[in-house]
Structures are given as C-alpha cells and as structure tokens.
Amino acid sequence: MDQPNILEAQKLTKVYEDGLCALDHVSFSVKAGEIFCLLGDNGAGKTTAINLFLGFLNPTEGTPFINGIDVTKDPLAAKQHVAYLSDVVMLYPNFTARQNLDFFARLGGRHNLKRDDYYNALRQVGLQEKAFEQRLKGFSKGMRQKVGLAIAIVKEAPAIILDEPTSGLDPKAANEFLAILHQLRAQGRAILISTHDIFRAKEISDTVGIMSEGKLLAVKTKAELEHENLEKLYLDYIQGKVAA
Amino acid sequence: MLKILLEKELRDIIYSTKFAITFAAAAVLVLLSFYVGIRNYQESIHEYESAKTTNAANIAAQTDWHQIQDRVFRKPQPLEILVNGVTNDVGRTTDMRSSGELNLINSRFSVDPLFAVFRFLDLNFVFVIVFSLFAILFGYDAINGEKEAGTLKLVFSNGVARASFILSKLLGSVLALGVPLLVPLLIGCLMLLGFGIPMSGFEWVRLGLVIVAGLLCFGVFLTLSIMVSAMVSRSSVSFLLALVVWIFSVLIIPKGSVLLASQIASVPSIDAVEIQKRKFTADQGQKWLQASQQWFSSRMSSSASVNDSGFVNAMAAFQDSLQKAREDARAEFYSRLDEDWRNKKDWQERWAFGISRVSPTAVFQIAAMNLAGTDVGMKFRYMQQLSRYRDAFAETIRKKTGSSADYFRIVIKRFSGGQNDQEEKQKSLNPSELPEYVEQPRSLGDVMTASMFDMGLLVVLNALFIGGAFYAFLRFDLR
Ligand SMILES: Nc1ncnc2c1ncn2[C@@H]1O[C@H](COP(=O)(O)OP(=O)(O)O)[C@@H](O)[C@H]1O
Numbered sequence: 001m002d003q004p005n006i007l008e009a010q011k012l013t014k015v016y017e018d019g020l021c022a023l024d025h026v027s028f029s030v031k032a033g034e035i036f037c038l039l040g041d042n043g044a045g046k047t048t049a050i051n052l053f054l055g056f057l058n059p060t061e062g063t064p065f066i067n068g069i070d071v072t073k074d075p076l077a078a079k080q081h082v083a084y085l086s087d088v089v090m091l092y093p094n095f096t097a098r099q100n101l102d103f104f105a106r107l108g109g110r111h112n113l114k115r116d117d118y119y120n121a122l123r124q125v126g127l128q129e130k131a132f133e134q135r136l137k138g139f140s141k142g143m144r145q146k147v148g149l150a151i152a153i154v155k156e157a158p159a160i161i162l163d164e165p166t167s168g169l170d171p172k173a174a175n176e177f178l179a180i181l182h183q184l185r186a187q188g189r190a191i192l193i194s195t196h197d198i199f200r201a202k203e204i205s206d207t208v209g210i211m212s213e214g215k216l217l218a219v220k221t222k223a224e225l226e227h228e229n230l231e232k233l234y235l236d237y238i239q240g241k242v243a244a
Numbered sequence: 245m246l247k248i249l250l251e252k253e254l255r256d257i258i259y260s261t262k263f264a265i266t267f268a269a270a271a272v273l274v275l276l277s278f279y280v281g282i283r284n285y286q287e288s289i290h291e292y293e294s295a296k297t298t299n300a301a302n303i304a305a306q307t308d309w310h311q312i313q314d315r316v317f318r319k320p321q322p323l324e325i326l327v328n329g330v331t332n333d334v335g336r337t338t339d340m341r342s343s344g345e346l347n348l349i350n351s352r353f354s355v356d357p358l359f360a361v362f363r364f365l366d367l368n369f370v371f372v373i374v375f376s377l378f379a380i381l382f383g384y385d386a387i388n389g390e391k392e393a394g395t396l397k398l399v400f401s402n403g404v405a406r407a408s409f410i411l412s413k414l415l416g417s418v419l420a421l422g423v424p425l426l427v428p429l430l431i432g433c434l435m436l437l438g439f440g441i442p443m444s445g446f447e448w449v450r451l452g453l454v455i456v457a458g459l460l461c462f463g464v465f466l467t468l469s470i471m472v473s474a475m476v477s478r479s480s481v482s483f484l485l486a487l488v489v490w491i492f493s494v495l496i497i498p499k500g501s502v503l504l505a506s507q508i509a510s511v512p513s514i515d516a517v518e519i520q521k522r523k524f525t526a527d528q529g530q531k532w533l534q535a536s537q538q539w540f541s542s543r544m545s546s547s548a549s550v551n552d553s554g555f556v557n558a559m560a561a562f563q564d565s566l567q568k569a570r571e572d573a574r575a576e577f578y579s580r581l582d583e584d585w586r587n588k589k590d591w592q593e594r595w596a597f598g599i600s601r602v603s604p605t606a607v608f609q610i611a612a613m614n615l616a617g618t619d620v621g622m623k624f625r626y627m628q629q630l631s632r633y634r635d636a637f638a639e640t641i642r643k644k645t646g647s648s649a650d651y652f653r654i655v656i657k658r659f660s661g662g663q664n665d666q667e668e669k670q671k672s673l674n675p676s677e678l679p680e681y682v683e684q685p686r687s688l689g690d691v692m693t694a695s696m697f698d699m700g701l702l703v704v705l706n707a708l709f710i711g712g713a714f715y716a717f718l719r720f721d722l723r
C-alpha cells in the first residue's frame with residue numbers, strides 16, 4: 001500500500017509503577033483506509049497501547065505518532081487528528097443524544113455544525129429518530145455506543161481508535177456497528193480497534209496484530225489470513241508453540 | 245475551549261434532577277429562614293413594645309420617685325433574626341436601679357423553652373448545614389465521576405488542556421450552584437422590605453456581608469470537595485471523605501474546640517463569682533448598720549430632737565455620704581471581679597475560637613455573628629450601654645428626689661402622725677421624665693475589624709482549595 005501511516009507505534013514500552021511490563025517494544029502502523037485490529041486476551045496490553053496513543057500515559061520507552069506528530073511531545077496537537085471511543089461509554093446522562101454530540105463535536109474543533117448535521121450522523125450510526133432528543137439516562141449500552149460512534153464520526157479526524165467497541169453489544173447491533181466501520185474505512189480513515197473476539201477480528205480487519213502479555217507476537221494481513229485458521233494461529237501463538 | 249467546557253459544566257449541573265431537588269430544598273429553607281425570622285422579629289418587637297407600655301403604665305401608677313420600679317428592655321434588632329448567635333440566651337429585661345448590680349433576665353430561651361428546641365432555623369443554620377451539604381453533593385464526584393462515566397477520557401481524547409478543564413469545573417460549579425442560591429437570598433431580602441422590617445443602610449451592608457461570607461463558606465466546601473474528587477479515583481471514596489470533613493467541620497470541631505479550650509484555659513464558675521459578690525454585699529450591709537448605729541448613738545447623747553431640721557440635715561448628709569461610699573466600693577469590687585472573670589473568659593473564648601477556626605463553617609459563623617452583632621460579646625456590650633444609661637437614670641432620680649434629707653423628713657412626718665402632706669404625695673409620676681434608653685449601634689469600623697479576619701480566612705481557604713484542586717488534577721490519572 002502506498003498510503004501514509006496515520007497511526008504509528010515505535011517500540012512502545014510501558015512498565016507500570018508496580019514493575020509490571022504491560023507493553024514490551026510493540027511496533028505497528030495503521031495506514032489511511034486500513035482497519036488494524038489488536039487481538040489479545042484480557043490483560044494483553046491493548047488498552048495500555050491505546051492510552052499511550054492518547055497521551056493518558058507516558059511511555060517508558062518508544063514513541064506513539066498520530067499523523068506524524070509525536071504524542072509525547074505535543075499531545076494537544078496530536079489529538080486533534082484522532083477520534084476515540086472508549087470501552088466505557090456512559091457519556092453525559094443529563095444531555096440528549098444531540099447535546100452530547102454537539103459538546104464533543106465542538107471540543108473536537110467542529111464549531112459550525114447544525115442540528116441537521118448531528119441528526120445525519122446519528123442516523124448514520126442507526127440510532128432511532130425518537131431517541132435523538134432524549135436524555136441519555138435511559139439509553140441501552142448499544143444506543144450509547146452508537147452515540148459514541150457518532151461522536152467519533154463527526155470529528156472527521158483521519159484516525160479513529162476504538163477500544164473493545166463491540167463487547168456488550170448484541171449480534172445485530174454489533175453487525176450494524178461493523179457496517180459503519182467499513183464506511184469509515186472507505187472514507188480513508190485509519191482505524192485502530194482492540195478486541196478479544198477472534199471472529200470479529202477476522203471479519204472486519206485488514207490487518208490483525210496478535211498480542212499476549214505485552215508483546216505483539218504476529219501481524220497478519222487479510223490476504224495471509226485467507227489461507228490460515230486465525231483461531232488456531234492465535235491459540236498457538238499465545239501458548240508459545242510458534243516462535244514469534 | 246474554556247467556553248465550551250464551561251457551558252457544558254453549567255448545563256450538566258442545571259439539567260440534572262439532583263440539582264432540581266436539592267436546589268428546591270435549599271431555596272425553600274432559605275425563604276423559610278427569612279420568613280421565620282421576620283415573624284419572630286415582629287413578635288418580639290410586639291412583646292418589646294407592650295412591655296415598654298406596661299412599664300410606663302406601672303411608673304405612672306407610682307407616686308414616689310424614691311420607690312420607682314423601672315425596667316429597661318433590650319430592643320430586638322433585625323439582624324438578630326437572621327443570625328441568632330447568642331441573642332436568645334441573653335436576657336431582655338433589666339430592673340433599673342440607681343445603685344446595685346444590674347441583671348439581665350427573661351432571655352428568650354428561659355421564657356420560651358420550645359423556642360430553644362427549634363432554635364436552628366435561621367439563615368446562619370441554612371448556610372452552615374444546608375449550603376455546605378449542597379456544595380459537597382455536587383463537588384464530590386466532579387472529577388472522578390467523569391472518570392467513572394468514561395467522559396474524562398473522551399474529553400481528553402481531544403486537544404484539551406488539563407488546566408482549562410479544571411478551571412471550567414471550578415468556575416462552572418461555582419456559577420451553576422452559587423448564582424441560583426443568590427435568588428432565594430435576594431427574595432429573602434425583598435421579604436424584609438415587604439414586611440417592613442426597619443433596617444438602616446448600615447444594617448443592609450452588614451447583611452450583605454453575611455451573605456458574602458455565607459457564599460464564601462459555600463465556596464470553601466465546593467472547592468474542597470472538587471479537590472478531593474481530583475485526589476481519589478473513586479467517587480464513593482471521595483463522597484465518604486467529603487462527608488467526614490463535613491461532619492468534623494459542622495459537628496465535631498466546634499464542640500471539641502469548646503471542650504479543649506475549657507481544658508486549656510479554666511475559668512471560675514459564675515456561681516463562685518456570685519458567692520463572692522453576695523458575701524461582699526452582706527458585709528457592706530453589716531458595716532452600714534454599725535456605722536449608722538454609731539452615728540445615732542453619738543448624736544442621741546447630744547439630746548437633739550428628731551424633728552430638729554439640723555439633725556435631719558446632718559443625718560441625710562451622713563447617709564448620703566455613706567451610701568455613696570458604699571455604692572462606690574461595691575461598684576469597684578464588682579467590676580474588679582467581673583473584669584477578672586471576663587478576662588479569663590475572654591482568654592478561654594479566644595482559645596475556643598482559635599481552635600474552632602480549623603472548621604470553615606465555624607469561621608463563617610464567627611464572621612456572621614460579628615457582622616450581625618450576636619457574637620459572644622453581645623451581652624457585655626449591652627451591659628456597658630446599660631450601665632451608661634444607669635448613670636443618666638441615677639442622675640434623674642437624684643434630681644427628682646432631692647437630697648435624702650427630704651426623704652427623711654417625709655418618713656419622720658409619717659411616723660409622727662403628720663397628716664396634710666398626703667395630697668401632695670399622691671401625685672402620680674410621669675414616665676417621660678425618665679431618660680429614654682436608646683441603644684447605640686456599633687460603628688461600621690468596629691464591625692469590620694471584628695469580622696475582617698474571618699472573612700479573609702474564608703477567602704484564603706477558597707484560594708487554597710482552588711490551588712489544591714489544580715495541583716491534584718494536573719497529576720490526576722485520566723484513564
Ligand atoms: N495502572 C496500572 N498499574 C499497574 N498495572 C496495570 C495498570 N493498568 C493496567 N495494568 C496491567 O497491565 C496489563 C495490561 O492491561 P490492559 O492494557 O488494560 O490490557 P487489555 O486492555 O489488553 O485487557 C494488565 O496485566 C493489567 O493488570
């Protein structure tokens with residue numbers, strides 16, 4: 001591919017204060033129009049990697065780049081180029097879907113959006129019309145996830161990072177969710193997803209990075225996976241049967 | 245960026261059900277405290293006026309300036325109704341006499357014990373208990389609540405500086421909570437006008453400062469709990485911490501400081517002082533009797549008649565000088581005792597207040613009572629005014645009754661069966677011939693000096709916790 005690297009991890013390493021090495025020299029990159037999936041068990045270090053990209057943590061070693069900007073050097077500038085959906089999406093319960101969207105859109109630098117623009121985004125993620133002006137208090141996790149995704153979409157950032165976006169969603173909602181991801185990819189966004197769900201990973205990704213205990217064991221493209229059984233590969237890797 | 249965050253903060257608070265409920269409760273209590281205060285004021289003014297009228301009627305029914313029974317009543321002040329302080333513990337009635345000790349009796353609480361039970365609902369109570377709780381309720385999860393909801397990470401996935409965020413939190417909370425609280429307070433002030441409570445410009449200034457102090461106290465709890473919410477990552481923990489601080493501040497420290505102060509600086513009981521006074525007076529009585537007897541026996545030997553005017557004049561002169569010497573000695577002895585006791589008490593109070601200032605609500609209370617004039621010095625100041633009035637009173641009585649010689653002549657005439665003077669003596673007294681007791685208001689300078697330190701302390705505490713909140717949030721773990 002001749003697309004530029006939008007997200008890039010260079011030898012990312014994180015040792016927590018308690019001495020635990022949650023991330024061990026992990027390097028990967030995500031190009032425009034690519035969906036990269038970090039696949040790994042709970043505790044593999046996926047969220048740690050994402051937190052490093054967002055400047056919530058400082059790396060012990062290595063560097064995260066967003067759109068070529070070193071996050072550790074200029075986090076505020078770097079974060080203007082990334083949209084993020086966290087694993088816990090509660091949002092503001094006293095605000096309506098549209099008000100939540102409006103607040104985060106303006107935080108993300110989109111100042112001139114109209115009510116219709118918000119409605120379009122909410123429609124795009126498949127939220128029912130009647131929920132647009134309802135407070136988030138009564139929303140199900142799936143509905144909140146959709147609003148969260150709408151927030152990520154309206155920012156129109158070149159990079160999107162999603163932490164365990166489909167966990168807790170019912171199959172139908174999860175499928176709708178993935179359809180939207182494909183649209184975003186078609187728009188040329190670089191998308192980084194973390195998941196522990198092998199099937200989803202295989203279904204949606206262009207590239208899968210297999211992680212275990214802070215190490216990125218293998219990076220496989222969709223083409224490579226055509227010929228292999230990802231589930232077996234994954235289990236083999238994390239059990240150490242295949243040398244990384 | 246700050247504007248977006250601030251706007252969100254304001255909306256987030258004002259849209260919440262928590263705000264609707266707690267604000268309504270706080271507003272009702274504020275209005276109620278004004279209303280109850282106004283009713284109390286009207287009632288006590290009514291009592292005051294009728295007590296004065298009764299007193300005047302009593303005097304008018306009397307015929308002898310020598311035996312006049314006059315009472316002075318403490319006039320209720322409007323600010324006392326909003327910040328009760330010690331008002332209801334201080335006696336309101338004094339039997340006015342030319343000599344002897346003046347005592348305050350009939351305090352509100354002694355006359356009306358039920359009132360003592362429900363003493364709490366004044367504006368001071370609302371500020372100390374309700375506003376501080378209100379502040380905690382919104383501050384305790386200001387930061388870590390957003391972390392738990394995942395919105396903190398979402399906010400900071402944008403190019404948002406931490407300083408703008410914490411600033412918007414502090415500013416937003418203060419505005420969203422403080423400004424609405426001003427509304428019932430202003431309505432309360434309008435109620436004072438509406439009910440025609442007479443307030444001087446000076447009293448309005450003092451009330452304004454009480455409200456400022458109350459809002460500063462509210463600010464202390466708000467910034468403190470926001471700081472706590474930026475120091476611990478779980479809101480359940482920060483709620484507990486804030487509540488503990490509140491309990492210590494409102495309940496434990498003020499009471500503890502009094503206990504501690506009485507350990508550090510002991511003061512003799514007022515009973516011990518009373519006993520000394522009584523003994524002194526009894527001794528004086530004894531001496532007076534002896535002196536009089538001596539005088540009589542020395543005179544009687546010279547076989548003068550009791551009807552002899554020279555004798556009466558001499559006796560009156562002797563009695564006058566004796567009486568004066570006796571009153572001077574009493575006044576001196578009492579004031580020495582009182583002053584000594586007062587000094588020790590002052591010292592103890594200084595300790596108690598000093599220790600209690602660890603608690604922001606106590607600081608507010610001290611400031612508010614000083615502003616309203618219902619601080620612990622209230623009784624002392626009133627007594628000083630009374631004794632100043634007593635000088636004028638005694639002077640009038642002296643003029644009315646002439647020298648004691650006239651009195652003795654009357655007494656002697658009565659005993660010796662004189663008849664025709666009766667009509668003259670029946671003339672009733674005119675109460676308006678007595679000087680009127682008018683309370684002198686404290687000067688603005690006095691009030692300001694007394695409350696300045698605590699007002700300043702509240703400002704400093706606000707600044708301290710704002711700084712603390714900034715410091716804590718700059719190193720807060722956003723994940
Ligand atoms: N603040 C922290 N301090 C110490 N250890 C942590 C901290 N956060 C996460 N960890 C540990 O780091 C490892 C990786 O965690 P995480 O990145 O959340 O994994 P994943 O998202 O893949 O489930 C886990 O073993 C976790 O217990």
Ligand SMILES: [Mg+2]
Nearest residue numbers: 046047087164
């Ligand atoms: Mg995770």
